[in-house]
Structures are given as C-alpha cells and as structure tokens.
Amino acid sequence: MQLRIGHGFDVHALVTGRPLVLGGVTVPYKFGLAGHSDADVLLHAICDALLGAAALGDIGRHFPDTDVRFAGADSRLLLRHCHQLVQGQGFSVGNVDATIVCQRPKLAAHIPQMRAYIAADLAVELDVINIKATTTEQLGYTGRGEGIAAHAVVLIQHA
Numbered sequence: 001m002q003l004r005i006g007h008g009f010d011v012h013a014l015v016t017g018r019p020l021v022l023g024g025v026t027v028p029y030k031f032g033l034a035g036h037s038d039a040d041v042l043l044h045a046i047c048d049a050l051l052g053a054a055a056l057g058d059i060g061r062h063f064p065d066t067d068v069r070f071a072g073a074d075s076r077l078l079l080r081h082c083h084q085l086v087q088g089q090g091f092s093v094g095n096v097d098a099t100i101v102c103q104r105p106k107l108a109a110h111i112p113q114m115r116a117y118i119a120a121d122l123a124v125e126l127d128v129i130n131i132k133a134t135t136t137e138q139l140g141y142t143g144r145g146e147g148i149a150a151h152a153v154v155l156i157q158h159a
C-alpha cells in the first residue's frame with residue numbers, strides 16, 4: 001500500500017458584515033471571514049492538504065479567486081471536488097487532523113458538526129476526522145482577533 005501525507009495552511013481576515021463559516025458550520029459571531037468564496041479557512045486548509053498529498057498543487061490553482069464561479073462559493077463543494085481529484089488518482093483518505101487557530105469565539109460546541117460534514121464530504125467514518133481549536137493566548141494576528149488560521153494534515157492511501 002502506498003501512503004502519502006499532505007499539509008495545508010490558510011488564513012482569512014475577520015471583518016464585519018460576513019458570516020463566520022468554519023468546517024461548513026455557520027458559527028454565530030459578530031465578525032465573519034473575508035474572502036472570495038465563503039472563506040471557510042478550515043476547509044481550505046484541508047483542501048490544500050488533500051491536494052498536497054496527491055501532488056496536485058493548491059486550492060488557488062484549482063479554484064482561482066479571479067473566477068466568478070467561485071464568488072461566494074460553499075467551500076464544502078470545493079472540498080468534495082478536491083476529494084474527487086484525489087480519488088481520481090486512485091487514493092482514498094486515511095485520516096485528517098486539523099487545528100483552527102482562533103482567539104474568539106469558542107468553537108468546541110461546533111466541532112462535532114464540522115467533523116460530521118467533513119467525514120461526509122470525504123466519504124469516511126467520523127473517527128478518522130479530528131478537528132481541534134486553539135487560541136494563541138492573545139498573541140499575534142489571531143490573538144488580536146484580526147483573523148483566523150487553520151492547519152491541516154491528511155494521510156491518503158493507494159491500494
């Protein structure tokens with residue numbers, strides 16, 4: 001069996017007048033993430049990790065932010081598309097581990113729904129999807145509440 005690992009990292013700025021969408025879940029908060037799509041920083045990091053594992057480049061190559069088709073896009077559709085690309089190379093997802101770097105709001109209560117969406121979109125069992133959240137103890141751009149970052153690693157396997 002061939003195993004491949006991929007890493008993804010993304011950052012979006014917090015602004016007024018936008019919903020906060022993380023892992024497909026709309027989290028109630030006074031600020032949301034700016035972006036061309038729905039700016040779901042967690043799903044973008046997972047997309048990049050999937051693409052990275054299969055040596056398929058990055059999210060901007062597949063979904064350019066100059067393309068009106070992706071304006072306001074639901075990032076779950078982008079995640080499903082990345083999964084299809086990886087499947088097309090003969091790979092299936094082994095597991096996903098991701099961390100959302102977010103000072104506020106508290107995300108713990110929303111993580112079960114994020115995991116369920118991601119597991120469904122990647123056609124895997126819930127127990128291979130792990131999502132974590134951490135603050136940066138008020139340090140740096142995430143700590144000041146200027147934005148939210150996400151890191152993801154994905155293992156894919158080829159029978």
Ligand SMILES: Nc1ccn([C@@H]2O[C@H](COP(=O)(O)O)[C@@H](O)[C@H]2O)c(=O)n1
Nearest residue numbers: 102103104105106107108133134135136
């Ligand atoms: N936006 C966040 C950040 C953190 N959590 C949860 O709190 C725990 C402690 O976070 P520290 O940054 O102080 O280590 C963390 O392990 C998460 O369970 C959260 O829910 N939302």
Ligand SMILES: C[C@@]1(CO)OP(=O)(O)OP(=O)(O)OC[C@H]1O
Nearest residue numbers: 035036037039060063064065070
């Ligand atoms: C998803 C895309 C495409 O709509 O736009 P954004 O939502 O701005 O996200 P980003 O992570 O900056 O890059 C990928 C983009 O091409």
